[in-house]
Amino acid sequence: MNFINSTPLKAGVLILLCLLSITILKAQSTKNTKPSAMKILVLFNTESGGTYKMAKAIAGGIERFPGATAVLKQVPRIKSLENEQKQAFGQIPYATISELPEYDGIAFGSAVHFGNMSADMRYFLDQSVGIWTAHKLEGMPATVFMSAGSGAGREAAILSFWSTLAVHGMVIIPTGIMGNQEIDKTIPQGNTVFGATSLAGATAVSRPSEGELHIAALQGYALAKAAKGNQLTKDITAVTGTASSVAPKTSKIEARLKALNLILPDAPAPVGNYKPFRISGKQVFINQIALNAGKVDHPGMVGTEVTEEQAKLATRQTLLNVLAVLKQAAGGDLDHVKQAVQLTGFFYTAAGYTKHAVLMNEASNLLVEILGENGMHTRATVGASSLPMNSSVEIQAIFELE
Numbered sequence: 001m002n003f004i005n006s007t008p009l010k011a012g013v014l015i016l017l018c019l020l021s022i023t024i025l026k027a028q029s030t031k032n033t034k035p036s037a038m039k040i041l042v043l044f045n046t047e048s049g050g051t052y053k054m055a056k057a058i059a060g061g062i063e064r065f066p067g068a069t070a071v072l073k074q075v076p077r078i079k080s081l082e083n084e085q086k087q088a089f090g091q092i093p094y095a096t097i098s099e100l101p102e103y104d105g106i107a108f109g110s111a112v113h114f115g116n117m118s119a120d121m122r123y124f125l126d127q128s129v130g131i132w133t134a135h136k137l138e139g140m141p142a143t144v145f146m147s148a149g150s151g152a153g154r155e156a157a158i159l160s161f162w163s164t165l166a167v168h169g170m171v172i173i174p175t176g177i178m179g180n181q182e183i184d185k186t187i188p189q190g191n192t193v194f195g196a197t198s199l200a201g202a203t204a205v206s207r208p209s210e211g212e213l214h215i216a217a218l219q220g221y222a223l224a225k226a227a228k229g230n231q232l233t234k235d236i237t238a239v240t241g242t243a244s245s246v247a248p249k250t251s252k253i254e255a256r257l258k259a260l261n262l263i264l265p266d267a268p269a270p271v272g273n274y275k276p277f278r279i280s281g282k283q284v285f286i287n288q289i290a291l292n293a294g295k296v297d298h299p300g301m302v303g304t305e306v307t308e309e310q311a312k313l314a315t316r317q318t319l320l321n322v323l324a325v326l327k328q329a330a331g332g333d334l335d336h337v338k339q340a341v342q343l344t345g346f347f348y349t350a351a352g353y354t355k356h357a358v359l360m361n362e363a364s365n366l367l368v369e370i371l372g373e374n375g376m377h378t379r380a381t382v383g384a385s386s387l388p389m390n391s392s393v394e395i396q397a398i399f400e401l402e
């Protein structure tokens, strides 16, 4: 009898193979879909601390969800607050607009100001054009909480956030009637179906009331739960590949920078009352000098204190600064830059100097090397009798975003 061809043995081997494959697949799927930890931002603006108390309750609710960590941050102030350091929230750091896409979810909170969000919050969100056009917040869960006085216009105030979040394509988490049956209804409670709110102006009990804090905690938990769902969906699509068409692609420009062995510097911070870039329509306007880690590279007049070779190095550094700022303006991805439009190079030179174009070629060539055909631009070069911080060069640049 041929033992190998015997039917019972074949069946046995088949069953064993099936069991083995199931075990391997199970192990793989557990490994691949194991969700990672979540980091959720609680971003608030407060003057007298009411919103901060609500923010802490939201954060507490977030952290009740397994694996979720809440990060409390304030939005920067348009006008500084007297004695801020002495306030309970004085040590809470300010957020930057470019960090928003790093989180798994965001809870936004502010005081109700005339049925609206506060001016500080509005000003902060208005700086999110770059991350909006780069689709950075699309699909991210978000929720809104507030501190009001009497409560006048509090629902409209939450909705003022909602329209901005909708434009970003965020998934908005409302509170509905969650927890309503668990709170004391003999006192006024600020909560709305859109999000937790405190009635700081209402007396009887200290504010936020227990009930308001309770709803805020439930809201934080609901946000974390939605963020987990979003994270799991991302993990699953990463395993199955079913969402390959929408999976993040590698940036072409980053790859080119790597191939050219170039690392963009940190975008220099403004040294006055101005912004590093301004977007108008689809155009971005940027001005930079040869700053490098807070100091100017090769400062002084070209041809006397600075050689032309040194001025070329300073020009390269200036162009890299321009690109670092451009990357911020493009929401962190230079692939969103459609094209360069114009460069204007200013050089600190003596009267009668004529080789500005030779110096400026350094910037033009580098730009085209990095952005390819899209880096081609119109150009002007000018001699200057002095430049800020004694820089030998300044570049004004205009780009177009997609």
Ligand SMILES: Cc1cc2nc3c(=O)[nH]c(=O)nc-3n(C[C@H](O)[C@H](O)[C@H](O)COP(=O)(O)O)c2cc1C
Residues within 6 Å of the ligand: 045, 046, 047, 048, 049, 050, 051, 052, 110, 111, 112, 113, 114, 115, 116, 147, 148, 149, 150, 151, 152, 153, 154, 200, 201
């Ligand atoms: C300019 C301004 C406008 C305000 N408008 C409203 C309002 O429309 N409705 C309301 O209920 N409270 C209003 N308030 C009161 C605040 O919302 C309230 O004091 C809130 O609790 C402050 O929050 P904070 O402690 O986080 O600063 C306003 C306060 C200010 C300063």
